[in-house]
Amino acid sequence: MISLSSFRSILENTLFVWLGLALILTIGGDNLFLPEWLQVIGRSHPLILHFPIVLLLFGLLFFWIPNLNTKKDLKEFGELSFLLGCNFAGITVLAGLILAQENYEGAALDWHKWAGLAVFGLSTLLYFFRNQSIRFSKSLSAIIAVGVLLAGHWGADLTHGENFLLAPILKEEQETLALNEAEVFRDVVQPILQAKCISCHKEGKIKGELRMDQIDHIKKGGKSGPFVVPGDFDNSLLVTRINLPMEEKEHMPPKNKIQLTDEEKTILMDWVYSGASFDQKLEEIDSQTDLFQLASQKFTTTENYDFNSADPETISELNNFFREVAPVYPGSPALVVSYFGISAFDPSSLDELKAIGEQVVQLNLNKMPLEGVSFGFLSNFPNLRELQANFTNLTSDEISEISKLENLTSLAISGNTIDEKSLESLSKMKSLEKLFLWQTGLSDPQKDLLRNQLPDTKIEFGFDGRGVIYDLNSPTIISEINMFADSTKLEITHPIKTVEIRYTTDGEEPDSTSSSIYNEPIWINKTAEVKARAFAKDWKGSPSSSVLLFRSGNPPKELKLLTQPNPNYFGKGELTLIDQIKGKNNHTSGEWLGFQDEDPEVEITLADGQRPKELTLSLLYHEGAYIFPPTQVEVWISNNGNWEKIVDEVPAQSKDIKPSRFEALNYDMPNKEFNKVKIKMKTIKSLPKWHPGAGSKGWVFIDEISFLD
């Protein structure tokens, strides 16, 4: 066990060892060859540096305790801490000096190195002269404390990047440059060199005899050759060096420095490829190149305005339910004003905008009733660039006020009538880049005139529909019920009120000359297919729409199902077919009987004295749901048991898949005595080849059998 005093004297002696070694390393510098194991010690620098910071600062505190000399133990403790701190400072300095051999360079390193050495040197000095005057020790301790902090700060800059500590509070307000003002070298290439290269290639530290801090020097190049040769990758050292593999010694930036991003590399190479110009404007480059694409994002295409922002309070006061006032984008002094709500529009509110008159660059008054509004308020907006006033009933006086806006570049006044006087005003607006004049009643010669007078303005006259002939859409036929006893009312409508609607009730296609014209609701008193079409000038006649209406006639006395429908489509059983209710256009509505495995067969007993002239079978066809016409229909009549076949036919069969629809099969009844009717139908046993379910069984759906007298 060594005593405290001998431990102290050992530590005092080692201080000189560290001092000596530090002296050798500092003077020897780059010329020394260091074995690899020393590198390990060097790299422990960031680890051990924490000891001296704490111990030194702690030890320094004791120099400030009043009357320390009278407190022996305390003094001893403080001195020991400080001594230990000095030793660690020495070790840290040594490790740091070794580490500095590993490709670290730059101003930050120099500052850090000398600050560290100074701390170590001064601390050693203070330790040995600690008992001189109190004034001396106090002031020196303060200097050392500051030195510790500064060395630490510069060290942090080295490992974490420049100004790591203060970055969060030193946010730089960067002015975004307008795209049309940006220069390729000054604003795109140079900032990259500045950030990634210049720390080693500048006055005072000219690595490879290359300086990048002045254009002349960049043009001259360095020791190994030219920095850039326009359009020549092979001879431009900038290009070859940044593209060397990381492991190569010549790779730039050096491997422990912050590397170029892929984007930056592309920009630098494209710059060389495009001629390495030092004064070209960004806009002069082909916009398809990567250089332009990447670089242009850094600049704003929006205009930079030279006026100040309006008072935020004024802006928020002007915002309300019928008016929005907002900056073009956050931070921009320029404002956009939009009006909404026609009924809430108050012309006098336009004058309120005077308070922000200088800042308003866009004004949107679309659809506001502006007729007769005094347009003097426009003179409040010297910086107005864009005005939208479509469909606002502008007068020629108002348009003449608008034409006085000198900075206006875009004007949208579609939907306003433009007379000769307004045309004259507009033709003076040479500053306009875009002009929107759809639906303004201008004739072709007037349009040409305006085009000639404003050759640099893009004028949009829009779509006027003249000479374009499209199909009208079908009218809508509205019937209260599809099945009626005596008669039913029918209305036909079309969304365009001015069209002519023509209709037929015999299933024929209506035409524009001979078919009946629809003026008022019509009455239908027999089972009929009503078809209607719409016609209008400048339009092609519409496709027809149709509806099938069923007259139910008188119900028979009784109906018996001889075969049973599928249990899933059983409706209300027998009653379904004679309840005089038309099923909906949907076979699952419960108003239909569906037959698949069995062929439908029914027997009907007529009411007393009933002598029907016509029989109607109401069916549903829907090929997509496998519902087809029957393949055969037979009708039999009997007068007291003698059955006679009066119909045996194959109804029209489906040829393709159509939407679900009603169909009626009508048969005349013979002028004979009969009191019973039997109807037999056959379902389709094998769906045709064109159907997705070819070969499967089909269905027959029926909802009503009616007899007309």
Place this chain on the structure above:
Amino acid sequence: MEKEIFEQGLNLNRRKFLSKLSLGVGSAALGSLLIPDLFKGGSPDEEAIMSALPHFAPKAKRVIYLFQNGAPSQLESFDYKPLLNKNIGQELPDSIRGGQRLTGMTAGQTSFPLVGSYFKFNQYGESRAWISEIFPHTAGVVDDICIIKSMHTEAINHDPALTFFQTGAQVGNRPSMGSWLSYGLGSENSNLPAFCVLLSRGKGNGQGVYSKLWSNGFLEATHQGVQFSNSEDPVLYLKDPKSMSRDERRKMLDQISAMNDLSYKEFNDPEISAKIQQYEMAYRMQTAVPEMTDVSKEPDSIIKMYGPDCLIPGTYAANCLLARKLSESGVRFVQLYHQGWDQHGNLPSEMALQAKDVDQASAALITDLKQRGMLDETLVIWGGEFGRTNYCQGKILEDNYGRDHHPRAFSIWMAGGGVKSGMVYGETDEFGYNISENPVHVHDFQATVMNLMGIDHERMTYKHLGRRYRLTDVSGHVIKDIIA
């Protein structure tokens, strides 16, 4: 009910307990650990993110998204592949399919015969883009649109794919794109919702749309899409009852609002303040909506341009016209869905009908915005949730074939709002199966839309259940090449 009475008696429920708990600093810290959302909205980084929105000068102020629900075939619209016509009936080479998984609908199919479009293609405009004959009006505005032929997605079935496109995740419960933009940018016009939804249905085989697609997810309820009805009154129940005057309505709302205010002060439930705002907006919508939806003042040329169907509420054409009117009135995001594009079979007939439904009105919307000077500030998007296979589902017939779902390559188009016009971006291989250049993932698409609206998709986040969410999840690159 009993629970409520009990809680009222105790004057205590979970929310109240927690809000009292949070009075003490220590318990507040505990509370925030247990319930991360307790201090939701107040987190400084979120405020910083929001106050900086938009993140840069926006190119587009508004979006109209014409969603073609069911996935229209790219091979019959914008991706012309003559090789498929030449090699009709031949097997899709395994090297091209590259192990692509199949849907349940063709998994049982032993053969994958190639089939080309039965519709003819032609080149149009200055961009010489190929467009099929069933889109003649779109061909007419080809120099105003940017066709992206290299979209790809991760999902293979409708619902996940649709949800992925709209919310950035295949499962539900995330906020929709429109909700994100409503949250980020708010509404221009405070009398109308920032996010409106319009539905229509075509004649082709359809797939459902569900309200989760326009859900606000974990964002506040005010950012939910407002679905417009397909009837004469697009917003239902907006009219006052006959006996009620507007003054009386105002008085009633003031009373309700005062009561809601009281319970908001007591419970601090954000849903209550959302409710108050919704009542107020509904009141203003009573005048704003009829003004806005009124078609009677539209000139005849508009009817001709959109097609006369635009006068029939609930049709795609009517919705396109309404979308223009909403956009013109400052609605930030108008989302249309047109159903019926799922042509597993009957492709030639159904697709022709579907195209007829949407072609004219979609093109008219572009022209209409353009002639009002609004196209520059309005982004229009047209497209489905994925593409369709280059091989036939089922048998190839003389006049019929079908196509299954295909996530690897499909086409959409965008127009206006800062997108380059007259451009075709991306390319697929000659089989139309894989992307050969410039792939655009759904997240890339979303990032690009956000960028056009002035938002950095990586910076606009919302913290929910302990993690930050964004529309593009953890990926997505802005497609700078298509930005003007």
